[in-house]
Amino acid sequence: MKIIITKDQTEGGKKAFEIFADGIKHGAKTLGLATGSTPITLYENMIASDLDCSALTSINLDEYVGLSFDNPQSYHYFMQKHLFDKKPFKHSYVPNGMADDIQAEVDRYNKLIAENPIDIQLLGIGRNGHIAFNEPGTSFDSLTHEVKLTQNTIEANSRFFDSIDEVPKSAICMGIKNIMASKKIVLMAFGEQKADAIKKMMEGPITEEVPASILQKHPDVTVICDQAAASKLSK
Numbered sequence: 001m002k003i004i005i006t007k008d009q010t011e012g013g014k015k016a017f018e019i020f021a022d023g024i025k026h027g028a029k030t031l032g033l034a035t036g037s038t039p040i041t042l043y044e045n046m047i048a049s050d051l052d053c054s055a056l057t058s059i060n061l062d063e064y065v066g067l068s069f070d071n072p073q074s075y076h077y078f079m080q081k082h083l084f085d086k087k088p089f090k091h092s093y094v095p096n097g098m099a100d101d102i103q104a105e106v107d108r109y110n111k112l113i114a115e116n117p118i119d120i121q122l123l124g125i126g127r128n129g130h131i132a133f134n135e136p137g138t139s140f141d142s143l144t145h146e147v148k149l150t151q152n153t154i155e156a157n158s159r160f161f162d163s164i165d166e167v168p169k170s171a172i173c174m175g176i177k178n179i180m181a182s183k184k185i186v187l188m189a190f191g192e193q194k195a196d197a198i199k200k201m202m203e204g205p206i207t208e209e210v211p212a213s214i215l216q217k218h219p220d221v222t223v224i225c226d227q228a229a230a231s232k233l234s235k
């Protein structure tokens with residue numbers, strides 16, 4: 001795994017943008033995108049640039065079950081607001097958390113990923129080492145699935161909601177096998193609350209108890225983090 005340590009999230013966003021822009025220049029057609037506070041500086045750089053995304057496809061990692069597209073806490077809404085309204089793609093896919101038949105939606109999403117292999121996958125990381133919503137204990141062989149969120153994640157994400165009771169209890173999420181199939185992965189992490197997860201991901205054993213640790217086996221991963229997130233690394 002390659003690591004780039006930046007001064008702060010602003011500089012991290014610039015570095016991530018350089019990697020995405022270079023990948024697109026060299027033929028990347030499908031981007032795997034992520035939500036959360038972490039990727040916002042990357043999206044700001046994309047919007048401010050003259051990067052043309054109109055021929056590209058984007059596939060998002062996950063979506064809460066039960067939140068409509070116009071709910072400000074939904075990942076559909078987040079992506080529209082932080083990227084797609086200002087930088088439209090040819091096709092942008094986010095799981096439909098309002099689907100009547102969740103299993104049919106899961107199957108549709110897996111087919112979509114198979115038909116559009118992801119060239120560059122963007123990831124954040126949860127404090128417990130989750131990637132997307134793949135919580136500790138998720139099989140490394142998982143494909144897109146419905147996930148029951150852990151109390152840890154519900155609490156961490158409650159900062160975006162008026163109250164913790166409003167945080168959905170489950171999500172539709174790309175599986176670890178889908179993520180590992182992408183050609184290139186860029187994982188961003190900022191702040192000391194991510195330091196334990198970054199250490200376990202990079203230096204700990206590869207275990208389903210730390211979903212991000214599987215990235216040690218991927219041939220092309222770049223981790224972009226600030227000093228605080230990197231502070232527990234021994235090397």
Ligand SMILES: N[C@@H]1[C@@H](O)[C@H](O)[C@@H](COP(=O)(O)O)O[C@@H]1O
Nearest residue numbers: 035036037038124125126132133
């Ligand atoms: N499903 C998302 C993840 O994709 C994200 O990486 C994580 C960290 O969020 P943040 O970037 O706000 O710290 O939160 C959520 O659980």
